[in-house]
Amino acid sequence: MIALSLAEIAEVVGGQTHDIPDPSVQVTGPVVRDSREVLPGSLFVAFVGERVDGHDFANAVVEAGAVALLASRPVGVPAIVVDDVQSALGALARHVVRRLGATLVALTGSAGKTSTKDLIAQVLARKAPTVFTPGSLNNEIGLPLTALSATDETRFLVLEMGARGIGHIRYLTDLTPPQIGLVLNVGTAHIGEFGGREQIAQAKGELVEALPENGAAILNADDPLVRAMASRTKAKVILFGESGEADVRAENVRLTDSGQPAFSLHTPSGCSEVTMRLYGEHHVSNALAAAAVAHELGMSADEIATALSEAGSLSRWRMEVTERPDGVTIVNDAYNANPESMRAALRALAAMGKGRRTWAVLGKMAELGDEALAEHDAVGRLAVRLNVGKLVAVGGREASWLQLGAYNEGSWGEESVHVSDAQAAVDLLRSELRPGDVVLVKASRSVGLESVAQALVEAGTEGEVAAR
Numbered sequence: 001m002i003a004l005s006l007a008e009i010a011e012v013v014g015g016q017t018h019d020i021p022d023p024s025v026q027v028t029g030p031v032v033r034d035s036r037e038v039l040p041g042s043l044f045v046a047f048v049g050e051r052v053d054g055h056d057f058a059n060a061v062v063e064a065g066a067v068a069l070l071a072s073r074p075v076g077v078p079a080i081v082v083d084d085v086q087s088a089l090g091a092l093a094r095h096v097v098r099r100l101g102a103t104l105v106a107l108t109g110s111a112g113k114t115s116t117k118d119l120i121a122q123v124l125a126r127k128a129p130t131v132f133t134p135g136s137l138n139n140e141i142g143l144p145l146t147a148l149s150a151t152d153e154t155r156f157l158v159l160e161m162g163a164r165g166i167g168h169i170r171y172l173t174d175l176t177p178p179q180i181g182l183v184l185n186v187g188t189a190h191i192g193e194f195g196g197r198e199q200i201a202q203a204k205g206e207l208v209e210a211l212p213e214n215g216a217a218i219l220n221a222d223d224p225l226v227r228a229m230a231s232r233t234k235a236k237v238i239l240f241g242e243s244g245e246a247d248v249r250a251e252n253v254r255l256t257d258s259g260q261p262a263f264s265l266h267t268p269s270g271c272s273e274v275t276m277r278l279y280g281e282h283h284v285s286n287a288l289a290a291a292a293v294a295h296e297l298g299m300s301a302d303e304i305a306t307a308l309s310e311a312g313s314l315s316r317w318r319m320e321v322t323e324r325p326d327g328v329t330i331v332n333d334a335y336n337a338n339p340e341s342m343r344a345a346l347r348a349l350a351a352m353g354k355g356r357r358t359w360a361v362l363g364k365m366a367e368l369g370d371e372a373l374a375e376h377d378a379v380g381r382l383a384v385r386l387n388v389g390k391l392v393a394v395g396g397r398e399a400s401w402l403q404l405g406a407y408n409e410g411s412w413g414e415e416s417v418h419v420s421d422a423q424a425a426v427d428l429l430r431s432e433l434r435p436g437d438v439v440l441v442k443a444s445r446s447v448g449l450e451s452v453a454q455a456l457v458e459a460g461t462e463g464e465v466a467a468r
Contacts, residue, residue: 001043001148002096003028006068006080009043012095013070013088015080025067025078031092031148033141040065045089046079047141048072086140090175093144097176102131102154104176105293108161108169108204109184109220111340112286113138115278116184117160118314119290123307127299128155135315136335138162140171147176156297163203164193173210180296181207181235182218182289186225187340193367201225211235218292220285221246240292241285248292250284259352261287265305267295272305277312279319279331280348282341317450319348322457327435329356332453333442337365339375343382345442350386353438357389361425361452363443364398373401380405384415389437391416394425395447422448426455 007023010016017023029041035057038044044061046054046069058075068078070092072085082088097104105124107117114136121132131150133142138160150157161172173181186201208217208229217233220226221241230237240248250263261284262275276283287308294304313320317335324330329352333345342365349358360383368375380402383391393403399418406416419425429439429452441453 001027001029001031001150002099002152004096006078009070009092010080013080013082013091015070015082015088018074018079018081019076020068020078020080027067029065029067031070031089031145033145035061035064038064038066042066044069045085045145046071046075047085089144090140093147094175096150097147097157100150100154100157101152102150102157103180103297104178105156105158105180105182106161106173106176106178106207107158107182107184107289108163108207109182109226110187110200110204111338111344112184112282113160113162114315114335115283115313115318116182116286116289117158119286119308119311120182120293121158121314122311123290123294123299123304124156124158124297126303126307127294127297129153130156130158132158133160136160136162140168140175143172144175161207163206166199166203167206169203169206170210173207177210177212178207179212179215180218180293181211181215181233182293183207183220183226183229184285184289185220185223185340187338193369197225201229205229205232208233208235216296218289218296220289221249222285238292238296240288242288246288248288248295250288253281253284255281255351257354259348263287265291265301265308267291267301267304269295270301272301274305274308276308277310279321279352280344281351282344282348317453319345320453324457324459327437328433328456329438330453330456331438331440332450332457333440334447334450334453335445337363337442337444339365339368339379342379342442345440346379346382346386346388349388349438349440353389357434357437358387359390359392359429359433359437359439360388361392361394361429361439361441361449362399362402363394363447363449364396364402366444366446372398376401377405377408380407380416381409384409388415390414392425392428393418394422394443394449394452395420422451425449425452429456430459 027043029039033045044066062077071079124130215235221239221243239246253263320332322330391406393399403418443449
């Protein structure tokens, strides 16, 4: 964080200082909410959770080097006490962002946010110091903590913004007003909470509404609901996609034999060839979005193409590919799942598995509301249509819908099997995997299927396989 004194912070957040002998002492380290992340000079934010009360760590964090806590009650060590810790954290982030000399890039969408954010960060880092959201910490707590990690040297601040309802993104853009706003897509993720795709579009479009007139709205030309958001902003509009009308577009899209996308990148400043290290054709759209941001910030087509071709995955369990010594390939995409990302992952599996036996180990997609049965059935059917060797549906009711879809689509009922839990999936695969097989593991985060992928990776060619 940029250096601020405790007195300045107290004024910004409207708090009272307690047990602070010298209010001129500065916060020079990171602002954190996890006591394990405290460094000398830190400000520790004491949240009260369902299981853990941050105030209980007051003495420990000060001993570890924190100069003070941002707290909701006095704790006997240096603290700035406020009525609402979350609101105070947001106010501090808003203050720091206004003082930064950085360009703020914000992005949202139903699928691909984290992968695209990682691409943008890697491309822009070639131009100037860049700070970006770690993982998918894209909510009202994670976003201000990311913003507060920027320093005086930061020139680009890339923030992922998530939403579970109308007004959520508006709140986040109030904390960290963006200069560039990117909307990837409007899908069915969280549709059970929103009530429909139109409501999702309404929520995602709050990002472009927050842009200043001299800003830029970067919109997906291939998604009609996103493209329509052009009418909701006074900022310049830049379209990306495979449409011929897109300002930044891909032509000659193809997959390598290993399932990695390649394409010709066309920007208003020139053209260049891209071959990505990531897996799956869905990354083409993510790469174009990143390219559009980089173009707006002055990078050439060749610079962008080189950066995209060298970029890797920065976040765990997102199409994380491991080649075992025995020739089995494990694709761990178990961080989360929705219908769009499930379809993309299955297509990537089909591309990677040409000439090889393929397995799709899938679990439920959460928060689909009334669409849950139809969407799970459709994913099961798609696995068969793509000639996936076998679908292993893991878990309860939703998994049974996946299996039933595949069963009804298949010819002999041998294309799918339903197992009760992760351990059962591991046991099945342990007994049936052969060298050269490709295994995709994917489900919503709550299912915990990363344990299956991790167990298979650790198994290698010898030893016992056990889900953790």
